[in-house]
Amino acid sequence: MTVTLKNGVLDPQGKAIEGALGSLGFEGVHQARQGKVFDLELDTADRAKAETDLKAMCDKLLANTVIENYTIAID
């Protein structure tokens, strides 16, 4: 699961990172956003169930949906 701040929510760490990239000479970098990645191993082989569970985990704990979005990838 990847959790990032929603668009429109100021991300001061993202801003600082963007500034640092600029000072290293990487030009044309915009909208840097810092987020979190959660890697989990699940016992189930049922993909649909895994997706449902992971979504619930994000909604209930891993993301604060007032300020954060999340995406889920399963492999």
Next chain:
Amino acid sequence: MKSAVVQLPGLNRDRDMIAALTKISGKAPITVWQTETSIPDDVDLIVIPGGFSYGDYLRCGAIAARMPVMQAIKEKAEKGVKVLGVCNGFQILVEAGMLPGALMMNASLKFVCKEVKLEVVNAETEFTRAYDKGQIIRCPVAHHEGNYFVDAETLKSINGNGQVVFRYADGTNPNGAIDDIAGVVNARGNVLGMMPHPENLIEAAHGGTDGRGIFASALDVIAA
């Protein structure tokens, strides 16, 4: 008037809070540990103090907000019992969904520990009756994630409902909080969260008593 102070691993302002409540009400609060599933019926004010519950892991207050004691506090709040969350206590209350918004990292990316000025925006709450509307008080702050955020629609509604109780005044916003918001109440008015630490400005030895009014209001010990 009986009060309770919540204790969780990593909260470290509980002793200051106990001292403030004891000095102002003349009666020591009871303490409630995170695993407790009920709060005594005679408690009228529950206080969640500041600190770094669970090391601020995941997000400040996120893990504490999901401990059993929070369910008990939610049930009490629904019955009208007063709940005050200061600093990490405020972060826990927003993470528990008991107050609107979220507390993000300070815009400066730095921990701030200083004194600010607060405007009492709403002096009609159970926590601010001792003050006058528009009164400017001094109050210490000490936090790294106090940058209050709400979406535009919620901001409009909390401003309209009188839910914004304290604003940083005179350009002292230390964290970039939206609309200079320092403290908010729930729609019912019995749950207050604030980033500044009123418990640290209650007696002459602290250098002032401006924070006293919040406890005097909530504990119903306002001098006539």
